[in-house]
Structure formats: C-alpha cells, structure tokens
Amino acid sequence: MSESSRDVVLARIRQGLAQPAPLPPRPNFASPVHPPLNNSDAVVAFAESFQRVGGEFYYCESLAHLAVQIAGFQQRQQVGAPYVWEPQIQALLRAAGVAFKADEADFVEHADLGLTSCEALVARTGSVLVSAATASGRRLSIYPDQHLVLARPSQVVAEIGEALRVVQAKFGAQMPSMVSLTSGPSRTADIEKTLVLGAHGPRRLALFLLEDDAELIPN
Template structure:
C-alpha cells in the first residue's frame, strides 16, 4: 500500500477535525453596546484637546462679555474686515457686544473673509463640530469663507458621534432631521496631490471655536 503523501495527510486531518463535535457557540455580540469607554476626563477638556489636535483654534470664554472681547481681538489680529453673520440670534448677540459684522449677503462672494455660525453639537472624542442646514447660516456660511468661526456652549459637548445624533433626533424628531448634517473636524485639507498637505482645498483654511462656559464653575 503506497505511503500517504503530504496532501493525503492534510486531507485526513481535515476530515478528522470535521467529525469532531464543534465547540460551544460563541455569545452573540451586543451591537448596541458602545465601542469606547466613556472619556475619563471632563468633556470640555477632552473636546478642547481633540479640537486642537486636529488643527482647530480653541478659545475659552468665561462669559458672553468675554466672548465679545475675544472676538474683537481676533478680528483685529487677523484683519477681518468682512465678518458675515446670518443667524438672527447671533446678530442680536453681536449687536449687544458692539461687534461690527455684515448681516446680509452683500459682497459675500468677493469679500467673505470669515463667517460666524452656531453649531448643533460638539463631539469630544474626535474634536468635531456638528453643523446642519437648519439655521439661517444654511450650507454656505460654514464652507465658503476663508476662515470659519463657530460659537458654541459647553452644554453642547457630547462624548461621541452617536450621542450627537441622539441629541439631534431629540431636538428635531427622527423624521424631521435637517437635510444636511456635517462634521467639521479641523480645517479643510487634502494631500491627494503628491502627498503635499494643502489647507483650504475644499473649504475654510482655518476653524476657530469660541466656547462659552454655560455650566458654571
């Protein structure tokens, strides 16, 4: 009787293995469980670190008056002559602070140095700003100007993207979500051409977030 070849040995082992009873069925994964453990630190700290890590400029504001001072200083430092603001609540706020801005679309295409918008939420883990088309800023004001400015409150910070979506669903209703939801994670960038990093390829070259502390000490 000819000796077993290597192929015969492998096939025999496979047949023997298939005849053995299979081990216990593994437990069904819990797909609803969070992938990551909750952040150990304060969410404001986690967001600030993540936001700066992806290239954003983070400005903490202890109050609305502090925000006015910080925005005035930023406008002067960056020589922002044309700051566009379209949301009624932001207009009212800046009027109260004596901040000069353009509240309509006059000269928008030619002179949009910067746009100031609100946001829907802030994602601590990724440093992302959640934007939507539901506000008067629409789709353009956070994308077209060279510099993107965002005003947010500490109470808008959530741990993960799933928490942000849940917040939006509670606010608008599952069947009435805005037609556009977007995540701004750092300034617009690409390295598609010869692996050279270019900022502002598809949107603003910079993103600055003013965070007003509305949670207290």
C-alpha cells in the same frame, strides 16, 4: 514522501476534520463600541479632540471675554468683521460690542470670515455638527476662507450618535436639508500626498465656547 509519511499526514487531517472548529465568541451588542473618553469632563475631552484635528479653541467666560478673544483672533489673522446672519448671535455680539456684517453685501468677493452657531459638539471626534436650518444656511459655514463657531458647553455630547439624536429631537419630521459634521479645517492630500488646507471649504476653523450663563456674568 514515503507511504508511511503520507498515511500520517492523512490521519492528522482526518482527525482535524473530525473535531468541529470552535465557534467565535458571541459579541455583546449591548456593550459600548468605544472605550471611555480620555477625560471624564466631556467639555475638556471635546477641546482636546477639537485641537487634535486642527481646530482653534477659545474659551469665553463672559461676553466681554468673547469680545477680547474675537478681537485677538482678527488681529492675528488680519481679517475684518465676520459675516453673521443669525439674529440670536447678532444680539449676543451687539451686547458684547463686537462688530459684524449682518447683510450679504459683497459676500462672494469679501467672505474672509463667517461666524455661525452649531447644533452640537462631539467630544469623541472633536467634530462640530452644523445644519442648514439656521439663518446661516448652507453657505456661511462652507464658503468663507475662515469659519468661526459660537457654541455653549451644554451643546457638548460624547458621541456622534448623541449629536444626531439632538438634531432629531429638535426638528422631528422636519429635518434640515443639510446636516454636516465638520472635523477641523478643510484639507486634502490627494495630489502627490501634499497636504492642502482649504481645498473644499474653510482653511481655518475656530470655536468660541461661551459659558451658558455668560449673559448673567457681570463684565
């Protein structure tokens, strides 16, 4: 490199250093982190997201419709009555004429199917938020081969933060010992990049969305 070329390069460097670098734009912390949901109806947005992550979604307009949907699921999957430990869900299933197992007899050996409630449904991610505060405890949403969830449209929220605030408002200082976000069936591809379902929990997740006023709808 000639002396003149060296001088030109150094001059450019000095000129660049003399001008302070522009500061990056200041972020607007008040603006939403995520764009709007794909669908303005949060329930529809949840159903789309839930199915996208591998969940099976069943809409139920009445208790009679719930019975038909559960019976169809059992027939397709060749499974018997689900274990149900929450009194409120047990009462709904009795009213709908759906058989279930209310005790824990032979649970470990025959836990093919468990049915629980949930705390909230997240439209953004299609996640189901469950806690250990119900009679289902920690086991019924984790141990069975297939996990069924009975929920209501009023439980759908847009974001995970809203779901956590629902739990906080419900329990206050007495938070559950376990709160879990379930996004589709349990899966892993850690070994040779081969997808395996049911590695750490249920291999199938199905949600039955029962209308909030379903008990008042004539069959």
